[in-house]
Amino acid sequence: MPANDPTPAGLPTVGNTILTVVGESLVDIISDFHRPSAIQVHPGGSPLNVAVGAARLGLRTSLVTHYAEDRYGLLIEEHLQSNGVTVINGGTTPTSTALATLSADGAAVYDFSITWEINGASLPALAAVEASTHVHTGSIATVLPPGDQATLVLVEAAREHATISYDPNCRPAISPDAAAARQQAELFVAASDVVKASDEDLAWLYPERTPDETLAAWLALGPAIVALTRGASGPVILSRNGRVEMAAEPITVADTVGAGDSFMAGLISGLAQLEALGANGRQRLRTLTPDQLHALAAYANRAAAITCTRQGANPPLSAELGPLPTPSPAQER
Numbered sequence: 001m002p003a004n005d006p007t008p009a010g011l012p013t014v015g016n017t018i019l020t021v022v023g024e025s026l027v028d029i030i031s032d033f034h035r036p037s038a039i040q041v042h043p044g045g046s047p048l049n050v051a052v053g054a055a056r057l058g059l060r061t062s063l064v065t066h067y068a069e070d071r072y073g074l075l076i077e078e079h080l081q082s083n084g085v086t087v088i089n090g091g092t093t094p095t096s097t098a099l100a101t102l103s104a105d106g107a108a109v110y111d112f113s114i115t116w117e118i119n120g121a122s123l124p125a126l127a128a129v130e131a132s133t134h135v136h137t138g139s140i141a142t143v144l145p146p147g148d149q150a151t152l153v154l155v156e157a158a159r160e161h162a163t164i165s166y167d168p169n170c171r172p173a174i175s176p177d178a179a180a181a182r183q184q185a186e187l188f189v190a191a192s193d194v195v196k197a198s199d200e201d202l203a204w205l206y207p208e209r210t211p212d213e214t215l216a217a218w219l220a221l222g223p224a225i226v227a228l229t230r231g232a233s234g235p236v237i238l239s240r241n242g243r244v245e246m247a248a249e250p251i252t253v254a255d256t257v258g259a260g261d262s263f264m265a266g267l268i269s270g271l272a273q274l275e276a277l278g279a280n281g282r283q284r285l286r287t288l289t290p291d292q293l294h295a296l297a298a299y300a301n302r303a304a305a306i307t308c309t310r311q312g313a314n315p316p317l318s319a320e321l322g323p324l325p326t327p328s329p330a331q332e333r
Helices: 046-056 073-084 118-132 147-158 178-190 199-205 210-218 259-273 279-286 290-308
Strands: 018-022 028-031 035-042 060-065 084-087 094-100 107-115 134-138 163-167 193-198 225-228 236-241 241-245
Touching: 018 046, 018 118, 018 147, 028 073, 028 147, 035 046, 035 225, 046 060, 046 073, 046 259, 060 118, 060 163, 073 084, 084 118, 094 236, 118 147, 134 147, 134 178, 147 163, 147 178, 163 259, 163 279, 178 236, 193 199, 193 259, 199 210, 199 225, 210 225, 225 259, 225 290, 241 290, 259 290
Parallel strands: 018 060, 018 134, 028 094, 060 084, 134 163, 163 193, 193 225
Antiparallel strands: 028 035, 094 107, 225 236, 236 241
C-alpha cells in the first residue's frame, strides 16, 4: 500500500513538483545470453521505472497502477515503497510478467503476459492526477484494453492543472496492430506537453517517414517538446525554438533495460528544475532556449547512460546525476 514518506530518505525534493505516473507494473524475468543459468527477477514496466527514476531524482511521486497480492505483486510493492513511490493500485488480476531475453550485445527482447485495468481505483486515481503538477503515462497502459481508455480519461482530467508527458514505448507483441497503435499514440501526443519516443518506436509506427519527419509532425499536434532516443547514437530534442542533438555517452553497456525510462525520468526532473512543469510552468516550457534544451538533453542522456552500466532497470540517484546544468544569462540571449 502507499509508502509513508513520498520521498526516499536523503533525497532532496525538486521544488513543489508533484508527479503522478499512470501505467503498468510488472515483473521482468531476465535471461542473459552471457549467463544462461542465472535467471533474474526484477520489478519493471516502463511507467513503474519512470516513477522510481523520478523519485530517486527527488520528485514527490505517485504511481497509479495494477498488480495483485501475489508473490510478484509483493515484490513490486516492496520496490515501490523502498523508493518512496506512493501506490494507487487499481487491479486485482494476477501480476503481469515480461520475459526479457538479453542478446549478446545487451539488447532486450520481450515476451509478455499482461493485464491492464485500474477500475478498482478510479476515484483515488482521479484525485491524484487533479492534485498533481505533472502527469506522465505511456507504454502498455495507453494501448491495452480495458485500461487504455481510463488512462486517457485521467490525462484529459489532469490537463487543466498539470503538464503531461507521454512515451509510447511500443510493444508490438502486446499491440501488433500498428495502425491502431499509431492512432492511440497520436491521441496521447496531442494531449501532451512533452513526448519522448525511441527510434525503434518511430520506425514501427511510421515506417514510411524519417524520425525527423515524425518529430516535426508530432510537434505540430501540440506538444512543446518532442524527444527521440537513438541508443548509441544519442538523443534529439526538438521544440519550436530549436533542435538539439548529441552523442551518447561513452560507457561499457551491461544491458539497456530501463534506459529509455531513465531518460524520461531525467527529462521530467530537469524540467522541474527549470520550473517548466504544471499549469503555471507551461508557458516557460514553450519558451525554453536552445541552451536550456541542450542542458536538459545532456541531463537525461546521462541518466540513461548510468542505467546502461548496470544490470536491470536501476536508475540513478540525484547524488549520482547531480543538478541540471543552468545556462548563464549570456548563453540564454
